[in-house]
Amino acid sequence: MKKFSFLFSFLLLFFTACNSTQSSSNEVKNETKICPQCNMEVGKSSEYSSSLSTNGKTYYFDDIGCMILWANEHEIKKAKMNVFSKDTLRFIDVKNANYTIGETTPMSYGFCAYENKKKIQITFEEVNVKMLRGENMTNPKIRKQILGNK
Numbered sequence: 001m002k003k004f005s006f007l008f009s010f011l012l013l014f015f016t017a018c019n020s021t022q023s024s025s026n027e028v029k030n031e032t033k034i035c036p037q038c039n040m041e042v043g044k045s046s047e048y049s050s051s052l053s054t055n056g057k058t059y060y061f062d063d064i065g066c067m068i069l070w071a072n073e074h075e076i077k078k079a080k081m082n083v084f085s086k087d088t089l090r091f092i093d094v095k096n097a098n099y100t101i102g103e104t105t106p107m108s109y110g111f112c113a114y115e116n117k118k119k120i121q122i123t124f125e126e127v128n129v130k131m132l133r134g135e136n137m138t139n140p141k142i143r144k145q146i147l148g149n150k
Helices: 002-031 064-073 124-133 140-147
Strands: 050-054 057-061 080-084 091-093 098-101 111-114
Touching: 050 064, 057 064, 064 080, 064 111, 064 124, 098 124, 111 124
Parallel strands: none
Antiparallel strands: 050 057, 050 080, 080 091, 098 111
C-alpha cells in the first residue's frame, strides 16, 4: 500500500509540474509580437517599429517598410498607423513624423522616423511611394546613391 501511495504521489507531482511549466511558456508566446509581413519577432527595442490598427485589430511591424508593404498587399486604405520616433522615444502618428533614409533598420529598408524636424527629411507620403517603388536601402542602386561608396 505504501508503494502505491508513493507512486501515486510521485505521478501526481510530476504531471502537476509539467502542466505548470507548459502554461507559463504559453503565456510568454502570447506576449511575443510577430511582424505579419516578414514573420520576424518585433524586437524589444522599438527604435524602428510601427503599428497599424484597423477593424478593431492592431498589427505590429519590426520596420515601417513592412507596414507599408503589408497595408498595400491587403488593400488597407484607412487605418490608424503609428511609428516609433527615434528622437523622442515614443509612438507618434505616421503623418506627423519626419523621416530620414540611410539608417540601419531591421529589414534594411533604411527609413527612420523623428518627431522633430531634421536637416534632410522626407514625409510619410514620400516614404510610402519609395517603398512601393522599391526605392529603399535594399535596392543596391539606391543604397549606393545615398551612402556613396560606403
